[in-house]
Amino acid sequence: MIATPENFSEGLVITLVGYSIVFSALVTLFFVFNSLSKVLNTKIRNRLRKEGKHEIADLPNIDVTGEETAAVAMALYLMTDVHDEESGVITIKRDSKTYSPWSSKIYGLRRFSR
Amino acid sequence: MKRFKLVLGIIAFLTILTTGLSYAGGFDKANKDQQQTEVVNDDLESVREGAKQGVQKFFSYTGFANASWGNMIMMIVGLVFIYLAIKYDYEPLLLIPIGTGIIIGNVPFFQDGGMNLQIGIYQEGSVLNYLYYGVVKGIYPPLIFLGIGAMTDFSSLISNPRLMLLGAAAQVGIFITFLGSLFLGFNLPEAASIGIIGGADGPTAIFLSSKLANGGLVNGVQTANLIGPIAIAAYSYMALVPVIQPPIMRLLTSKKERTIRMTPPRSVSKLEKIMFPIVGLLLTTFIAPSALPLLGMLFFGNILKESGVTRRLADTARTSLIDIVVILLGLTVGASTQADVFLTSESMMIFGLGAISFMIATAGGILFAKFMNLFLKGDKKINPLVGAAGVSAVPDSARVVQQEGLKYDPTNHLLMHAMAPNVSGVIGSAVAAGILISFLF
Numbered sequence: 001m002i003a004t005p006e007n008f009s010e011g012l013v014i015t016l017v018g019y020s021i022v023f024s025a026l027v028t029l030f031f032v033f034n035s036l037s038k039v040l041n042t043k044i045r046n047r048l049r050k051e052g053k054h055e056i057a058d059l060p061n062i063d064v065t066g067e068e069t070a071a072v073a074m075a076l077y078l079m080t081d082v083h084d085e086e087s088g089v090i091t092i093k094r095d096s097k098t099y100s101p102w103s104s105k106i107y108g109l110r111r112f113s114r
Numbered sequence: 115m116k117r118f119k120l121v122l123g124i125i126a127f128l129t130i131l132t133t134g135l136s137y138a139g140g141f142d143k144a145n146k147d148q149q150q151t152e153v154v155n156d157d158l159e160s161v162r163e164g165a166k167q168g169v170q171k172f173f174s175y176t177g178f179a180n181a182s183w184g185n186m187i188m189m190i191v192g193l194v195f196i197y198l199a200i201k202y203d204y205e206p207l208l209l210i211p212i213g214t215g216i217i218i219g220n221v222p223f224f225q226d227g228g229m230n231l232q233i234g235i236y237q238e239g240s241v242l243n244y245l246y247y248g249v250v251k252g253i254y255p256p257l258i259f260l261g262i263g264a265m266t267d268f269s270s271l272i273s274n275p276r277l278m279l280l281g282a283a284a285q286v287g288i289f290i291t292f293l294g295s296l297f298l299g300f301n302l303p304e305a306a307s308i309g310i311i312g313g314a315d316g317p318t319a320i321f322l323s324s325k326l327a328n329g330g331l332v333n334g335v336q337t338a339n340l341i342g343p344i345a346i347a348a349y350s351y352m353a354l355v356p357v358i359q360p361p362i363m364r365l366l367t368s369k370k371e372r373t374i375r376m377t378p379p380r381s382v383s384k385l386e387k388i389m390f391p392i393v394g395l396l397l398t399t400f401i402a403p404s405a406l407p408l409l410g411m412l413f414f415g416n417i418l419k420e421s422g423v424t425r426r427l428a429d430t431a432r433t434s435l436i437d438i439v440v441i442l443l444g445l446t447v448g449a450s451t452q453a454d455v456f457l458t459s460e461s462m463m464i465f466g467l468g469a470i471s472f473m474i475a476t477a478g479g480i481l482f483a484k485f486m487n488l489f490l491k492g493d494k495k496i497n498p499l500v501g502a503a504g505v506s507a508v509p510d511s512a513r514v515v516q517q518e519g520l521k522y523d524p525t526n527h528l529l530m531h532a533m534a535p536n537v538s539g540v541i542g543s544a545v546a547a548g549i550l551i552s553f554l555f
Contacts, residue, residue, distance in 0.1 A: 011296045011305065015289040018549045025401045025545045026282035026538060032393055033275040036386065063380035066530070 180222035184453025192216030192448065198353070205353035205510070208316070208444055212349060215448015218242075235449045246446045249341060252324040254443040255317035256411040261436025262317075262508065262540065263415020264428045268390050271534040273379035276486070277500065281538025283482030284504025285546050287312025287475025291467050292550075298463055303332040306550040307340055308464050311348045312471030313543030314355070314505035319348035320447070321408060322547045326554055333554055342450035343461040347468035349447070355510040356517075358469070359476050359502050363518055366480045367498045371487075372522040374497040376531050384422070391416035398545055404555070405548025412544065472505065479504030479535060496531075503532035506539030 041062060048057035056062065101107060173179050195213030199206035219242075223233045235242040248254040271278060292309030300308060303326035310322045320341065326332055329339030351358060363372075395413035399406050418428040450456070483501030490496065499518050503511045512532035519528035 007302065008293075008296050011293055011302060014302070014306075014550070014553050015293055018546065018553065019286065019289045021401060021549050022285050022542055022546045023279075023282045025398050026278050026542055028397055028401075029394060029538075029541075030275045030278045032397065033272055033278075033386075033390070036389065036393075037272075037275075040383065040386065065378045065380050067378050069381045 175224045177222045180224055182222065182453060184457045185220040185222045188220040188451055188453045188456065189217050191451075192220070195350075195448075204356070205349070207440060208349050209353055211441055211444025212346070212448040215445040216451050217448075218445070219449030219452045234452060235446065236452060236455060242446065242449055245442055246450060248439075248442060249320055249345070249446050249450070250324055250328060252321045252407065254439050255321035255324075256407040257439045258317040258436060258443065259408050259544075260411040260415040261431050261439070263391070263412040263417075264419045264431035265436075266412075266416060266419075266508070266537055266540075267533075268416065268537055269382040269387060270379050270530045271537055272382045272386050272390055274531070274534055277496070277531065277534035278538040279486065280479050280483055280496075280501045280504040280535035281506070281540075281542045282504075283501070284475045284479035284506075284535070284539055285313065285542045286478035287314075287471045287473075287505070288543065288546050288550075290474050291471035294470065295467055298467070300460075300463075301335050301337065303327055303335055303337050303554045304340055306554055307344055308467050309471060310543065310547055310550070311344060311351065311464075311468035312475040312505075313539070313546060314348070314352055314472060314475060314507040314511070315540060315543045316345065316348045316352055317443075318408060318506075318540075318543050318547045320345050320443070322550060325551055338460060339455070340460065340464065342447065342456050343464045344468075345447040346451060346456075347465050349444075350465075351468055351472045352507045352510065355505075355507050356514050358472055359505075359511065359514050360518055362473055362476045363480060363499055363502050363515075366477060367484075369522060371484070371498050372519065373526060374495050375493075375523075375526055376495070376497055376500070376528070377493045379530055379534075384420075387420045388417070391420065394541065398541060402545045402548030402552065404551040405544045408544040408547065409541065412540065475505045476502045479539075497526075497528055500528055500532045500535060504535040504539045504542075506536065506543045508536050508540060509533065511539075512536045 044062060045057045048054075048062075097103075192213045192215075195209045195216065198204045199209035199213065219235055224231060225234065225237075230237045230239065232238075232240040232243075234240060235246050237243055288309045290309075291312045292305050295305035295308040296302070307319070307323035307327035310319045313319065323341045323344040327337045327340035327344065329337060331337070391413035395409060398409050402409075415428070415431050418424045418431060479501035480498050481501070482504075483496045483498040487495050487498070497519065499515050503515045505511050512529055515532035516527065516529040519526050
């Protein structure tokens, strides 16, 4: 049950070459997306400079974190959705109903006094 | 109604009358001719004999007559799968179909002398055999990848691309187990199929074994049919991620390392999200074209999701389509564990190698994260627990990392970070499968 040497040496070659290809594939992806974000950032910085927002464009990090996005979304939600057109006057309205025999106490089963 | 009753009554009366008359006639005849009576007696005897044989034959066709210990053991395994899924919630979407499939596949039936009653999964022409085609021909795995692509958000990976390397590092499990399998006497294609269990990706494991260990000739080498054991091992270990990974994570990391906080991922623009599947597809499939069925479908699914204009298609791919395929895949993979084919020493070795493969993959990811930390400074350091998610069991492995992280710092959420190596592990294991196919097919 022990592997023949030729079989094993072929396996070793496949292992070394195969693993390095897997690694290089993902390393290439890493480089592409690492540089892509840099290219996109440069474009955004240039646009900001054109718009005259130099103080933002020159910040070392102009990325927006997910937490910041969540905070902005929450703020917008609170500002626009919850307290939009309210009068600000809190009153207690008197509850009045028109008479109906369906809810009348005098037709109830327990109207007899003890 | 009255008429109906009347008609029924007449039919019943006529039936009784004719039966009675024929019996009476027979009785009269018997009285007249004794010789004929003997003939009738002989007939009765032969009927009795026939009935006895019929019952015996019926019994020989039942599960009770054909049951073997193997069937019983496998049925218990199936019940354990169902129990684990219900009681401990271990991957119920996989373990329930597989567990039930194991029971279905191990109901004993008559197959003496290679008789084909078109019942079992390995009998040509049976319904289960047709459904199993999707596994044998590698049809189901790409469809599952389509669904995975349509439900995966790659933004954590795009925001921190260096975590992609952890997904690559964890693939070491595949190749080390490949070598280990060669040592245990498996031939090259079989060893490659066993090694892929370390990729922790069920569909990829099935895809590779359907190509390299399908019982046919592969590149001039006769292979055994190992699809069943490999698929069962891969899915079992995927379900057991919460049991297998934490001890290795604790063993290889210090308490201080486990509490490292990573900077929150940045927001990713829509352009980047759309570009990722397109660039990913082109890059990875140019490097490993054999992985095209898997990676092509994965990135296609992701384009459906991220394009924003094919919502209906993306919804179908990630819900109904993937559910249908999981049902068929789970059931047939379970049923493929028919005891006479499945219970072999090779299967046991595959289970052992699979577990080792999984552990090496986990360790590979963690150790590589520690290695990367040697070069990273300050808030760029990586929590090595995240490396364990380099195995591609999505999203279980990332969930385990999150839970382990919370144990040592209840405010340190690692889930988003762990998703990055987790999805890159899917890409990595598919590329590895492609490379192994191109080397050995």
